[in-house]
Structures are given as C-alpha cells and as structure tokens.
Amino acid sequence: MAVSTKPAREKVVALAGGVGGAKLAAGLQAALPTGCLTVIVNTGDDFEHWGLHVCPDLDTVLYNLAGLNNPEMGWGRQDEAWTVLGEMERYGGENWFRIGDRDLALHLRRTEWLRMGLSLTEVTDRLRRLLGVPSAILPMCNEAVRTLVHTEEGDMPFQHYFVRRRCEPSLVDLSFVGAESATLSPEVRKALNSADLVVFCPSNPYVSIDPILSVPGLRDLLRHSKTPKLAVSPIVNGQALKGPAAKMMRELGEMSSPLTVLDHLGDVLDGFVIDRADAELSDAVILPALVTGTIMNDLPSKERLAQDILAFAATLRTAPVPSAAD
Amino acid sequence: MAVSTKPAREKVVALAGGVGGAKLAAGLQAALPTGCLTVIVNTGDDFEHWGLHVCPDLDTVLYNLAGLNNPEMGWGRQDEAWTVLGEMERYGGENWFRIGDRDLALHLRRTEWLRMGLSLTEVTDRLRRLLGVPSAILPMCNEAVRTLVHTEEGDMPFQHYFVRRRCEPSLVDLSFVGAESATLSPEVRKALNSADLVVFCPSNPYVSIDPILSVPGLRDLLRHSKTPKLAVSPIVNGQALKGPAAKMMRELGEMSSPLTVLDHLGDVLDGFVIDRADAELSDAVILPALVTGTIMNDLPSKERLAQDILAFAATLRTAPVPSAAD
Numbered sequence: 001m002a003v004s005t006k007p008a009r010e011k012v013v014a015l016a017g018g019v020g021g022a023k024l025a026a027g028l029q030a031a032l033p034t035g036c037l038t039v040i041v042n043t044g045d046d047f048e049h050w051g052l053h054v055c056p057d058l059d060t061v062l063y064n065l066a067g068l069n070n071p072e073m074g075w076g077r078q079d080e081a082w083t084v085l086g087e088m089e090r091y092g093g094e095n096w097f098r099i100g101d102r103d104l105a106l107h108l109r110r111t112e113w114l115r116m117g118l119s120l121t122e123v124t125d126r127l128r129r130l131l132g133v134p135s136a137i138l139p140m141c142n143e144a145v146r147t148l149v150h151t152e153e154g155d156m157p158f159q160h161y162f163v164r165r166r167c168e169p170s171l172v173d174l175s176f177v178g179a180e181s182a183t184l185s186p187e188v189r190k191a192l193n194s195a196d197l198v199v200f201c202p203s204n205p206y207v208s209i210d211p212i213l214s215v216p217g218l219r220d221l222l223r224h225s226k227t228p229k230l231a232v233s234p235i236v237n238g239q240a241l242k243g244p245a246a247k248m249m250r251e252l253g254e255m256s257s258p259l260t261v262l263d264h265l266g267d268v269l270d271g272f273v274i275d276r277a278d279a280e281l282s283d284a285v286i287l288p289a290l291v292t293g294t295i296m297n298d299l300p301s302k303e304r305l306a307q308d309i310l311a312f313a314a315t316l317r318t319a320p321v322p323s324a325a326d
Numbered sequence: 327m328a329v330s331t332k333p334a335r336e337k338v339v340a341l342a343g344g345v346g347g348a349k350l351a352a353g354l355q356a357a358l359p360t361g362c363l364t365v366i367v368n369t370g371d372d373f374e375h376w377g378l379h380v381c382p383d384l385d386t387v388l389y390n391l392a393g394l395n396n397p398e399m400g401w402g403r404q405d406e407a408w409t410v411l412g413e414m415e416r417y418g419g420e421n422w423f424r425i426g427d428r429d430l431a432l433h434l435r436r437t438e439w440l441r442m443g444l445s446l447t448e449v450t451d452r453l454r455r456l457l458g459v460p461s462a463i464l465p466m467c468n469e470a471v472r473t474l475v476h477t478e479e480g481d482m483p484f485q486h487y488f489v490r491r492r493c494e495p496s497l498v499d500l501s502f503v504g505a506e507s508a509t510l511s512p513e514v515r516k517a518l519n520s521a522d523l524v525v526f527c528p529s530n531p532y533v534s535i536d537p538i539l540s541v542p543g544l545r546d547l548l549r550h551s552k553t554p555k556l557a558v559s560p561i562v563n564g565q566a567l568k569g570p571a572a573k574m575m576r577e578l579g580e581m582s583s584p585l586t587v588l589d590h591l592g593d594v595l596d597g598f599v600i601d602r603a604d605a606e607l608s609d610a611v612i613l614p615a616l617v618t619g620t621i622m623n624d625l626p627s628k629e630r631l632a633q634d635i636l637a638f639a640a641t642l643r644t645a646p647v648p649s650a651a652d
Contacts, residue, residue, distance in 0.1 A: 050440035081409045089433030093438075103428055105413030113379035130417055147545055233510075 011308070013195040017042045018057045019074045019206020020234055020296075021201035022064035024309075027302030028199065029065055029135050031310060036324055037135040038109030038191040039065070042139075042203070043120065044147035049097050050088065050106040056159070057208065058124055058139055059106060066131035074242065077102040088201055088211050089129045096164045099143035121187050138191060140212045143182040147211055148175045158207065160280055167244040171251040174206055179214040184221070196200045199315045202294060204245040205264045213268070222268045228316040230271035230309065232294055233258035237277040241295065258282055271316050273309060285308075290314060335359050336636070339521040343368045343534020344383045345400045345558055346622075347527035348390035353628030354525065355391055357459050357636060363461040364517040365391070368447065368529070370466075370502055371484045372472035372535030375423050376414065378433040379440055382485070383534065384450055384465055385432060386616035392457035399552045400568065403428040422490045447513050465516060467540045469508040473537055474501045484533065493570040497577040500532055505540040510547070518547055523639045528620060530571040531552055531590045532578075541592070548594045550598040556597035556635065557560050558620055559584035563603040567621065599635060615644060 012032055014025050014161045016039050025039045042057045056075065063069035063077060069127045070076045080100035089095050099107065106127065113123045119142040149161040151169035161167060192198065198207045203209055222229055238256050241248040246256035258274045258281055264271075272287045275294040282289045290312040295300040338358055340351050342365050351365045368383045376386040382401065389395035389403060396402045397571045406426035410441055415421050420536045425433065432453065440612060445468040454463045465533035477495035518524065529535055539545045564582050565621040566572040584600045584607055592598075598613045608615045616638040622628040 050434050051441055052434075081407065081427070083407045083427035084410065084431045084434070089427050091431060091435040091453065093431070093435055101407070101409035102413050103416060105410045105419070108378075108410070109414065109417040109419055115377055127417065133356050226613065292493075 001086070004076060004196060009036055010196045011191075012036050012037050012310075013191050014039045014199045014201050015021055015203070015209060016040070017199040017203030018045070018060045019209060021057070021096070021203040022061045022069070022234060023296040024199070024300050024305060025061055026064045026085070026299065027304070027306035028309075030303040031301060031306035032125055034134045034244070036064045038195070039135060039187055039190065040138050040212060042142055042208045042209065042211050043229060044214075045162070046144070046146070047157060047159045048095060049099065049159075050107075050109045052104075053097070053108050054097075055124075056141070057179050058137065059103070061137055062106075062124070062128055062133065062224055065128070065133040065137065068131065069133075076100050077154060097159060107316040116277065119185075121185050125280055136191065137185050138185070140188065140218070141143055141182040141215045142185055143178060145179045145182050145211060146177045149207075149246070150174065162207075162244070167247060175213040176211050179211070180216065182215045184215060184217045188191070188215075188218070189221070192218075192225065192227075193224075195225075195227050197310070198222065198225075198227055198229040199309060199313075200229070200265060200269070202232040202234035202241070204234060204240070204243055204248070205261050206245070206248050209265065219268060224306055226269045228313050229268055229315060230273060230290075231261065231265055231269050232273040232277065232305070233261050233278070234279075234307070235261055235295060236275040256280070262287070268293050271312060273312065288312075332645070335362055336522045337517075337520055338523045338525060338636075339517050340365045340525045340527050341529070341535060341538050342373070342527040343529030344368070344386045347383070347529040347534060348387045348395070349622040349628050350527040350558060350631065351387055351461070352625065353622065353630070353632035354630040354635075355634035356625060360460045361462075361537050364464060364521070365461060365540060366464050366466055366517065366539045368466055368534045370471055370533065370540075372470070373483060373485050375425065375485075376419060376433075376641070378430075378437045380423075380425070380433050380444070381436070381465070383551055384463065385429070387463055388432075388450070388454055388457060388459065391454070391463065393460045394457065402426050410563070423485060427558075429462070431645050445511075447511050448634070452543055462513075462517065464511065464513050465512065466544070467508040467541045468511055469504060470590075471505045471508050471537060471540060472503045473533055474503050475533075476500065488533075489568070493573060497574050500536065502537050505537075506542065508541045510541060510543045514541075514544070517545070518544075518551065518553075519550075521553050521635070524548065524551075524553055524555040525635060525639075526555070526591060526595070527558035528558040528567070530560060530566070530569050530574070530588050532571070532574055534636045535591065545594060552598045552638050555594055556599060556616075556639060556642070557587065557591055557595050558599040558631070559604070561587055561600065561604075562601040563618060569649040578641055583607070590615070597638060599638065614638075 028037050041061050046055045070078050110123050120139045130216040147158040151172040235258050249256040249260050272285050273290045279291045292308045338593040348598045355363050368389050373380045396404050410427050436449050447466045476499040481497040561584050575582040598611050599616045605617045
C-alpha cells in the first residue's frame with residue numbers, strides 16, 4: 001500500500017544557475033509554504049567589474065524571488081536606468097557587461113559588506129531579507145570558485161566567454177578554479193541534510209550545476225543522501241531554452257538531448273523531468289521519469305511545474321527507487 | 327622705472343578647497359592662456375563612502391573646470407539623477423552624503439584605478455583629461471591626510487561634521503591626521519617651483535588651505551619662494567560666502583573678518599585681496615592690498631576677478647615687496 005510520507009512542511013532545496021533556475025525557484029517558492037525553500041546558487045560566474053563583486057546567478061535568483069527581475073532581458077532589474085553606465089563610458093570604463101543603476105546599488109552594498117569581512121552567505125542573506133524574499137538563498141560556497149572556459153581561442157573567465165564573446169568560441173573544456181580549496185558552508189550542509197527533496201533546476205549542467213557539484217563534499221553528500229533528488233532537463237526538443245547548453249553539448253561531441261543531461265548528472269539523481277516535446281525519450285530514461293510541460297513563461301506556469309515536481313517527488317518516496325546501476 | 331616682468335605665458339598655481347576655490351579656478355582658467363593654470367586641491371575632506379574613494383574638493387574643482395558642475399547645489403554634477411541613492415536606501419546604505427548617479431561613476435572609476443595601484447595624482451590627471459579640462463589639477467599629496475574636527479561634541483571626520491552634522495557642533499580645534507607621513511609630490515613641487523604666481527583661492531583657511539599647508543615642506547617652499555603669493559579673502563562683510571568659515575572663526579575666539587584670514591596666512595603671503603564691502607579695512611592690511619569685487623556669480627564675474635588678481639600680481643613683481651614684519 002502506498003502511504004504518503006510527504007511532510008506537512010516539506011523542505012525543498014533547489015540547485016540553480018541563472019535564468020532557468022531562477023524561474024523554477026520562483027515557481028517552487030509560490031508552490032511551497034513560506035520559508036520551505038532553500039536555493040543553492042552557482043557562484044562560478046562571479047567576477048569583479050568596475051571594482052565591484054558581481055554575482056550574476058545569485059542576483060538573478062534574488063531578483064526573481066523578490067519579483068524585481070526584468071523578464072524582457074532575463075537578467076537585471078525591472079524599470080532599470082542606465083545613467084552610470086553612460087558616465088562610465090565617458091571615463092573609459094568597461095561597458096561590455098551592462099550594469100544598470102538599480103542593479104549597481106546591490107553590487108555596491110555587497111562589495112561594501114564583503115570588504116567589511118562578512119561572508120558571501122551572510123551578505124546574500126542580508127540582501128534577500130531586505131528585498132523581502134521568504135526563501136533562503138545560499139551561494140554554493142563562500143570561497144572564490146571561478147569557472148574558466150577553455151576554448152579553441154584560448155582560456156577565458158566565464159563572463160568574458162558568456163557576455164563579452166557571446167559564447168562564440170568553441171568549447172574544449174571547463175575548469176572550476178579554486179574549487180579544491182572551497183568548503184561546504186555550514187548553511188549548505190544543513191540545508192542539504194535537512195532537505196525532503198532536492199531539485200536540480202533546468203540550468204546548464206556544465207556551467208551552472210557542475211560548479212555547484214565541484215564544491216568538495218557536495219556531490220558525495222548528495223549521492224549518499226536518501227532524500228529524493230531529481231533534475232529538470234534544461235534541454236527541450238534538442239535546444240536549450242536559454243543560454244549555450246545545447247551548443248556546448250555539440251562542441252563536446254554529445255547530442256543536445258535530455259539524455260546527455262541525464263548521463264552527465266545521473267549518478268546523483270533519483271528521478272528526471274523532461275518536457276512533453278521529448279516524451280518519446282521517456283523509455284530511454286533509466287530513472288523514474290516525469291513528462292510534463294517545463295516551459296515557464298509566467299508565474300502560473302512556473303508554479304504548475306513546481307507542483308508537478310512536488311507530486312512526482314512524492315511518488316518517489318512511496319516506492320523503492322531503482323538505482324541508476326540497475 | 328616700473329618694468330613689467332609678466333611673462334607671455336604666466337604660470338599660475340591656485341590653492342583651492344571646494345566651491346569658492348573652484349569658482350576662482352574657473353575664472354583663472356578662463357583668463358589665462360590654455361595650460362597655464364595648475365590647481366592644487368585640498369584632499370583632507372576625502373573619505374570612503376559606499377566603499378568608494380570620494381574626493382569632494384577635487385571633484386568640485388574638476389566639475390567646475392569641465393563646466394559640468396551643478397551651480398544650484400554648489401557640488402556634484404549638472405542634470406544629476408538619483409536612482410542608485412534610492413536603491414542604496416533600500417539596502418540600508420548610508421544616505422547622509424548624497425552621491426548622484428553621474429557623480430558615482432567618477433568615484434567608481436577612481437576607486438578602480440586606485441586599487442590598481444595608480445596614485446591619486448595619476449588618477450586625477452586621467453579624469454581631468456577625459457573631461458577635457460585644459461588645466462592641471464593636483465591633489466595636495468598622494469598620501470591620506472584626513473581633517474579631523476575636534477568639537478564640543480567630540481572628534482569627527484570632516485564629512486561627518488560638514489555634511490552629516492551640518493557644521494552644528496562647536497569647533498574646538500582641527501588636526502590633519504597623517505600629515506606627518508605625507509610628502510610633497512613631484513608634481514606639486516614642480517608646479518610651485520615653476521609658478522610665476524601663487525593664488526590662495528577664497529577657500530576656508532582652516533579646513534581647505536591649512537590641510538594643503540600641512541603637507542610637510544609645502545609651507546616652507548612657499549615662504550622661501552620669490553614668486554608672488556596672494557590670497558583672496560573668503561570672508562566678505564563678516565560672512566563666509568559659503569561654508570562655515572565665519573562660524574569657525576567665532577568659535578575659535580576670532581573676529582569673522584578678512585583680517586583674521588590675513589593673520590592666519592600672512593606669513594606666506596605677499597598680497598591680499600578683499601572685497602569692496604570691506605574697503606575700510608584696507609588700511610589695516612599689512613600687505614599690499616587689492617580692493618575689488620570678489621563675489622563670483624557667473625563666469626564673467628569669475629574671469630573679471632581673475633584678471634584683477636593677475637593685474638595686481640603684476641604690480642607686486644615691479645616693486646619691492648615689504649615683508650609682513652615691516
């Protein structure tokens with residue numbers, strides 16, 4: 001007999017990169033009781049710009065969960081203004097990474113706090129509280145781990161590849177510089193240990209999820225945890241909904257397919273969510289699979305996907321989960 | 327026989343603080359051939375705000391000489407916007423010192439360059455060139471010298487006294503922290519050694535001129551120089567045209583009078599300029615005196631005062647100058 005073991009206040013941890021991750025995080029926040037969501041966010045994209053500490057993925061998650069995100073641009077703030085950027089151009093400042101005036105204030109405040117000695121975890125928590133976000137938002141670690149993109153045109157920091165070069169150089173490999181010195185923060189460890197469900201958001205597996213998994217101890221903690229862990233494919237119908245995931249797969253000699261995502265992350269997963277457009281692949285998924293609509297255009301579609309995921313997770317708890325090796 | 331010794335391209339050095347100094351500097355720039363003016367500016371007011379290196383007097387001079395200053399506020403930029411300040415308030419950032427969006431870009435760029443290892447002199451020169459300013463603008467030194475205001479309510483950094491407390495606490499004394507470790511920069515030394523005239527702008531003698539004179543070697547260099555040195559009184563008819571100079575004089579037990587300025591700076595001066603409103607004091611001035619209109623409301627009045635000063639300086643060169651001790 002199937003007995004629901006879903007707790008009254010299920011604690012969900014989402015692992016997220018930028019836009020796609022932030023969308024599902026917003027859906028989960030809407031679907032869950034207040035305070036039940038923790039989002040662990042990639043910081044491999046972080047970099048210094050205009051002398052300030054910029055955390056693109058943390059900010060995208062923060063702005064989405066605060067309802068302040070700019071849905072047209074996919075990043076940055078609503079009702080943004082650009083006076084400072086125009087002046088920075090006058091002073092010969094770099095302008096390939098566009099920081100708006102509202103967005104800038106957050107980078108200023110974060111940099112000020114980091115220079116005072118606060119950790120990135122503490123700073124991020126202050127910011128999300130100030131923006132009225134009820135969910136916990138955790139950087140994957142406090143140490144600097146930086147995604148270095150090895151391309152046929154040489155190595156480049158992630159934002160140079162992603163924004164300055166618009167992902168044009170052909171990918172050869174990736175490394176996460178500093179990962180060997182990073183540590184699992186107490187907050188990340190506690191969130192994962194007390195989670196009732198871990199959701200890998202539909203984020204780029206190579207440059208959003210892998211940096212998170214590169215933090216020493218994190219991948220092992222997930223593999224040994226009995227908590228259901230499932231991933232939502234960021235590839236739909238052979239394409240990435242946003243960003244260079246599909247292009248990267250092809251350049252790495254892989255199919256741009258949900259199965260490539262599954263192959264990449266499968267050892268830590270108990271379930272996999274694919275879009276209806278890929279329904280014919282469900283038989284090839286070696287884990288319990290949910291086929292549903294994964295395209296999130298508005299808050300109702302985000303929340304619906306979140307509810308589908310929560311219901312799917314409940315079924316994983318009620319049945320013995322076959323291991324990926326079965 | 328009086329023979330004019332005025333060179334074809336007279337080199338003028340102006341010592342300046344904020345608004346009054348910047349106005350006369352703009353007049354001198356308009357009156358002199360291009361490239362003949364060097365302004366040495368007080369940096370005792372500099373401080374860190376929002377994690378950025380802010381130089382209020384340097385910026386006021388820079389904006390005035392670039393024609394970008396805000397004449398209504400007396401500080402900051404024309405056509406200013408305030409988006410970032412509003413957002414900083416959202417994040418609990420300090421808002422008592424109002425940094426506008428256009429102004430902010432300059433602080434960002436300067437801070438970025440200083441952190442790269444450039445000196446404040448180099449940074450300031452880059453900025454003035456980028457803003458098309460034809461005059462040299464030199465910080466009084468590259469080291470941090472900070473004006474500390476000793477008041478009846480305790481000691482406070484200058485901007486806290488000046489902006490945050492609106493000069494309300496009663497002045498007891500002033501000190502220039504770090505002055506003993508400062509050095510005359512090669513650029514300041516060269517400018518003073520090659521000057522044909524040194525003008526003390528109508529700036530606050532205690533908190534604009536004294537910090538400049540506190541740089542070791544600067545006062546001696548001026549005293550031993552044969553170059554005519556004259557000051558324009560910042561006190562007119564018992565009042566400071568701008569700022570707390572008159573209030574400070576009273577609190578220090580002095581008359582708020584041009585004669586108090588002369589008494590304070592007289593040992594390095596060869597001539598003194600007072601306003602027509604104080605014409606009756608001219609007999610009490612122990613140096614050659616020029617009585618003229620010193621109130622500068624627009625560029626023509628700034629340029630006219632500059633021309634009067636240049637003509638007065640020419641008369642000082644043609645006649646033996648009585649020393650202050652005569």
